[in-house]
Amino acid sequence: MPNGGTLEQAKQVEEMMLKELAWLWPVGALTLGAIVAVILAMAAPRHRQGLVGLWVALAHLAAAGLAVWVWLDRGFMAVMEQTVVVDGLSLTLAALIGVAGALCVALARPSIGGTDREGEFYAVLTFASLAAVLLGMAADAALLGLAIGALGLATFVMTGYLRGSPGSNEASIKYYIFGTVSGAVMLYGLSWWFGLAGTTNLREIGKALADAPLAAVVASSALVLFGLGYKAALVPFHFWTPDAYDGAPLPVAAYLSVLPKLAGLVALARVLPMALPDDTAGWSTAVAALAAATMTLGNLAALPQRNVVRLLAYSSIAQSGYLLMGVAALEGSDQGLPALVYYAIAYAAMNLAAFAVVLAVQRERGSVDLDAFRGLGRRHPWWTATLVVAFLSLLGLPPLAGFVGKLEVFLAAIDADQAWLAVIAVLNTVVSLYYYLRVIAPAVLESPSATEASPARPHGALTAVLGIAGVATVAFGVAAEPLLRLAERATALT
Amino acid sequence: MPWLTVSIVVPLLLAGVTALLPARPSRVPHALVLAATAVSAVALAVTWIRFDSARGMQLIEEATWIPSLDVAWRVGVDGMSLALALLTVVLFGASAAYGVGPRPLTRAAAGMLLLLEAATLAFFLAEDFLLFYVAFDVTLVAMYFLIALWGEEQRRYAALKFFLYTLIGSLPVLLGIIALFLQSEPQTFDMTRLATEQPFAGAGLGASLVFLAFFVGFAIKAPVVPFHTWLPAAHVEAPTAGSVLLAGVLLKMGTYGLVRVNLQMLPDAFAEYALPVALLGLLSVIYGALVAMAQSDLKRLVAYTSVNHMGYVVIGVAAAAATGISARARELAIDGAVLQMIAHGFVTATLFFIAGFIKERAGTRDLGRLSGLLRPMPWYSSLVALAFFASLGLPGLAQFPAELQIFLGTFDVFPAVAAVAVVGIVITAALFLLALQRAFMGDTPEPLRGLPDLHAREIVAVAPLVTLFVVLGLYPRLALDLIDAASWL
Numbered sequence: 001m002p003n004g005g006t007l008e009q010a011k012q013v014e015e016m017m018l019k020e021l022a023w024l025w026p027v028g029a030l031t032l033g034a035i036v037a038v039i040l041a042m043a044a045p046r047h048r049q050g051l052v053g054l055w056v057a058l059a060h061l062a063a064a065g066l067a068v069w070v071w072l073d074r075g076f077m078a079v080m081e082q083t084v085v086v087d088g089l090s091l092t093l094a095a096l097i098g099v100a101g102a103l104c105v106a107l108a109r110p111s112i113g114g115t116d117r118e119g120e121f122y123a124v125l126t127f128a129s130l131a132a133v134l135l136g137m138a139a140d141a142a143l144l145g146l147a148i149g150a151l152g153l154a155t156f157v158m159t160g161y162l163r164g165s166p167g168s169n170e171a172s173i174k175y176y177i178f179g180t181v182s183g184a185v186m187l188y189g190l191s192w193w194f195g196l197a198g199t200t201n202l203r204e205i206g207k208a209l210a211d212a213p214l215a216a217v218v219a220s221s222a223l224v225l226f227g228l229g230y231k232a233a234l235v236p237f238h239f240w241t242p243d244a245y246d247g248a249p250l251p252v253a254a255y256l257s258v259l260p261k262l263a264g265l266v267a268l269a270r271v272l273p274m275a276l277p278d279d280t281a282g283w284s285t286a287v288a289a290l291a292a293a294t295m296t297l298g299n300l301a302a303l304p305q306r307n308v309v310r311l312l313a314y315s316s317i318a319q320s321g322y323l324l325m326g327v328a329a330l331e332g333s334d335q336g337l338p339a340l341v342y343y344a345i346a347y348a349a350m351n352l353a354a355f356a357v358v359l360a361v362q363r364e365r366g367s368v369d370l371d372a373f374r375g376l377g378r379r380h381p382w383w384t385a386t387l388v389v390a391f392l393s394l395l396g397l398p399p400l401a402g403f404v405g406k407l408e409v410f411l412a413a414i415d416a417d418q419a420w421l422a423v424i425a426v427l428n429t430v431v432s433l434y435y436y437l438r439v440i441a442p443a444v445l446e447s448p449s450a451t452e453a454s455p456a457r458p459h460g461a462l463t464a465v466l467g468i469a470g471v472a473t474v475a476f477g478v479a480a481e482p483l484l485r486l487a488e489r490a491t492a493l494t
Numbered sequence: 495m496p497w498l499t500v501s502i503v504v505p506l507l508l509a510g511v512t513a514l515l516p517a518r519p520s521r522v523p524h525a526l527v528l529a530a531t532a533v534s535a536v537a538l539a540v541t542w543i544r545f546d547s548a549r550g551m552q553l554i555e556e557a558t559w560i561p562s563l564d565v566a567w568r569v570g571v572d573g574m575s576l577a578l579a580l581l582t583v584v585l586f587g588a589s590a591a592y593g594v595g596p597r598p599l600t601r602a603a604a605g606m607l608l609l610l611e612a613a614t615l616a617f618f619l620a621e622d623f624l625l626f627y628v629a630f631d632v633t634l635v636a637m638y639f640l641i642a643l644w645g646e647e648q649r650r651y652a653a654l655k656f657f658l659y660t661l662i663g664s665l666p667v668l669l670g671i672i673a674l675f676l677q678s679e680p681q682t683f684d685m686t687r688l689a690t691e692q693p694f695a696g697a698g699l700g701a702s703l704v705f706l707a708f709f710v711g712f713a714i715k716a717p718v719v720p721f722h723t724w725l726p727a728a729h730v731e732a733p734t735a736g737s738v739l740l741a742g743v744l745l746k747m748g749t750y751g752l753v754r755v756n757l758q759m760l761p762d763a764f765a766e767y768a769l770p771v772a773l774l775g776l777l778s779v780i781y782g783a784l785v786a787m788a789q790s791d792l793k794r795l796v797a798y799t800s801v802n803h804m805g806y807v808v809i810g811v812a813a814a815a816a817t818g819i820s821a822r823a824r825e826l827a828i829d830g831a832v833l834q835m836i837a838h839g840f841v842t843a844t845l846f847f848i849a850g851f852i853k854e855r856a857g858t859r860d861l862g863r864l865s866g867l868l869r870p871m872p873w874y875s876s877l878v879a880l881a882f883f884a885s886l887g888l889p890g891l892a893q894f895p896a897e898l899q900i901f902l903g904t905f906d907v908f909p910a911v912a913a914v915a916v917v918g919i920v921i922t923a924a925l926f927l928l929a930l931q932r933a934f935m936g937d938t939p940e941p942l943r944g945l946p947d948l949h950a951r952e953i954v955a956v957a958p959l960v961t962l963f964v965v966l967g968l969y970p971r972l973a974l975d976l977i978d979a980a981s982w983l
């Protein structure tokens with residue numbers, strides 16, 4: 001043990017940790033990527049800042065590739081004195097963050113290219129991805145707190161990137177205040193856990209909490225949930241979401257809606273079964289109730305939105321609810337984790353596709369109001385096709401990725417004796433039809449208005465993201481087998 | 495040759511091809527739809543030749559798809575699905591010949607028609623539950639765009655209503671499918687296995703809930719009163735060929751599901767609820783007929799008669815599900831129900847064409863404003879008379895043997911239901927005769943005098959339908975030998 005051991009023991013531990021670094025290559029790639037990006041951003045001239053973007057995109061892709069390599073070559077292990085868990089769940093998240101992060105960099109390039117501090121933006125984005133990967137790996141209360149804090153800091157900066165825009169500043173401040181409060185609340189909860197267990201190791205905490213007084217367990221766990229629920233935009237910790245997405249630069253909103261959210265959900269899927277084993281304090285039902293509330297509020301609040309970014313913000317809250325069904329089923333069914341993993345991948349594809357189209361429309365028409373989508377089909381049939389595919393997939397229609405995702409979470413819920421939750425999810429799906437069609441219908445059915453800006457020259461990187469995410473949304477649904485198999489193997493070490 | 499797969503995949507592939515066509519108007523999209531329909535028709539005709547009517551589910555084609563969930567590309571036919579698949583290609587051929595939206599057919603319209611055709615065929619031929627569900631929902635999307643893009647004035651509202659109702663119906667079906675999957679051992683989406691293994695044997699609470707989930711979904715689609723409120727809007731606002739396909743083919747998906755899933759996979763639960771289901775069918779028969787009688791818009795009138803006619807199908811299926819029915823009566827009821835699906839498909843498709851023809855000429859379908867059409871349009875009027883008689887169940891035309899068999903079968907278990915349902919026939923007879931009298935007899939007002947009679951394109955569209963409902967009326971064995979419920983029930 002590091003505390004109170006001899007020098008000899010400390011040396012042994014150090015040696016082991018050095019060996020275990022081999023499991024942390026994906027983390028290493030992002031760390032290196034971020035640090036070099038900072039230096040590059042300082043060194044490169046202003047018109048060459050795009051290089052930094054290219055660099056961090058490559059770093060993200062390298063992290064994804066290394067995650068695959070670790071999985072295949074090294075296998076799963078809890079490393080660094082059991083604080084960092086490298087298993088199917090965290091490696092899948094790392095690979096997903098690598099790919100989705102690279103796509104977000106490509107989305108960001110057309111919007112922020114040429115602005116001052118472009119290079120630093122990419123560096124900060126990479127730090128955020130690094131924190132998100134660590135959040136998915138954390139099996140230690142201290143590391144959990146650290147990852148949440150670092151992720152928060154990096155994303156505050158990204159949200160407030162447009163310094164000249166009052167909206168961006170307001171969004172950043174709101175996000176910052178909510179974020180620090182929820183982070184502090186979570187740390188407070190973690191300190192209770194530490195107090196009850198005398199250790200920061202989540203597995204040890206789990207053993208201790210099983211015998212601890214119920215009131216203390218419930219109170220402290222609720223506090224911890226606050227921080228993770230905030231990251232995943234769960235009701236009732238979701239208030240920041242629409243304002244932050246709307247105020248932030250659109251690529252940042254895309255980033256926030258996918259990466260930190262999925263990292264938060266993966267962390268929930270790890271922390272809850274570890275710290276509260278065997279459904280201690282009945283957390284499954286509590287999480288199921290949270291899922292029901294999240295999808296219902298998200299969907300109802302999305303109904304009146306005319307600003308498509310805000311609509312997507314509420315939609316992403318509702319999607320968190322569906323994703324959370326997988327977490328709620330963890331104790332009752334072995335389908336829970338595969339459902340969460342598959343849905344996470346499907347969600348990343350379809351939500352990035354949706355944001356890519358919205359970004360393309362915003363660049364051409366300067367607006368993300370519903371009216372900006374009117375008659376899109378005549379002018380940009382491929383954008384419109386991507387929009388329709390992404391939104392119908394978010395709705396959950398077959399044969400798209402979102403459908404297989406819903407199938408998986410419904411299956412998990414029914415298998416875990418939470419059929420009531422599946423019924424609520426079905427009702428929610430019906431409600432969500434209205435607002436998804438509200439965007440699709442004018443785009444496909446109406447003619448463009450006469451007074452209209454000429455079509456913007458499509459940006460290469462943006463078009464590429466649009467195509468990749470759109471094709472993935474279809475392919476992950478039609479050819480779901482490889483991903484389902486991956487999801488089945490993406491187990492968590494317990 | 496995997497003929498069934500060919501009949502589904504060719505329209506699907508050509509739907510993809512339409513997206514790549516150049517935007518300028520040309521005859522290519524139209525040719526693509528006709529070609530795909532011809533290929534599907536040939537493939538299904540070959541299947542018919544290879545079909546052994548003494549056996550149930552057969553000619554199964556299987557390919558792996560998602561093995562970890564035991565989902566596979568499984569298609570196969572029994573008498574009911576082959577008959578409905580044949581109905582589908584005939585109606586798509588007629589609709590494609592008539593066209594949707596601007597002429598010549600645009601690539602978007604052709605793409606939607608082909609997508610709808612592939613999905614409808616996949617639905618009727620699916621032997622895998624996930625494929626079944628995927629096809630069910632894809633028809634929904636394709637029909638939504640057909641209505642919303644090329645429909646009449648209220649098309650957006652009608653299309654949304656159609657989408658909403660069908661989605662409300664399809665999601666409980668999904669939950670039911672998942673429940674069947676989880677209950678089966680080892681877990682599978684194979685419909686043949688689920689039908690033989692019956693994971694929900696017995697009529698416990700679980701079976702009842704699953705039954706209810708499927709029933710709601712299929713009752714909305716069929717539609718059964720009180721789940722029918724989407725139907726008038728969608729049928730009236732859809733373009734002519736859209737209404738034809740909606741009433742002729744898509745409604746059958748509801749009753750097909752009722753037989754394929756509720757009756758075959760959950761027979762014990764269905765036996766428990768046979769009477770309430772039969773009563774809902776009876777309600778549809780009477781209510782549909784009465785409301786149809788009150789309509790002056792010809793298209794709306796035809797739409798409501800569909801509620802009436804699908805009600806007979808539901809009664810027949812419910813009777814077949816009831817305990818205490820003799821084997822002979824059960825067979826009669828189900829044979830009649832399936833024959834009624836086919837017959838109604840041809841007849842109601844003709845009726846919707848008729849409504850479209852007159853709207854295109856006179857600019858109205860209001861029976862109050864149409865009068866004396868017999869004089870300027872003798873051929874059209876004869877067609878209308880023939881179709882009306884077919885729809886009211888005149889002997890010698892296709893719906894008569896179907897309804898007769900349903901009544902004979904139902905009489906065995908629910909004599910009262912059968913007796914009251916006959917009233918429906920009387921009401922529809924009255925309303926069709928009344929409509930004939932109002933629109934075709936009497937003086938021809940000035941603006942209607944110069945109306946042209948049937949065009950070649952219109953004749954091409956309706957001729958096969960009329961021929962088929964006459965042939966089926968005179969020689970119902972043609973379809974009954976194929977359907978032959980005794981071999982697959």
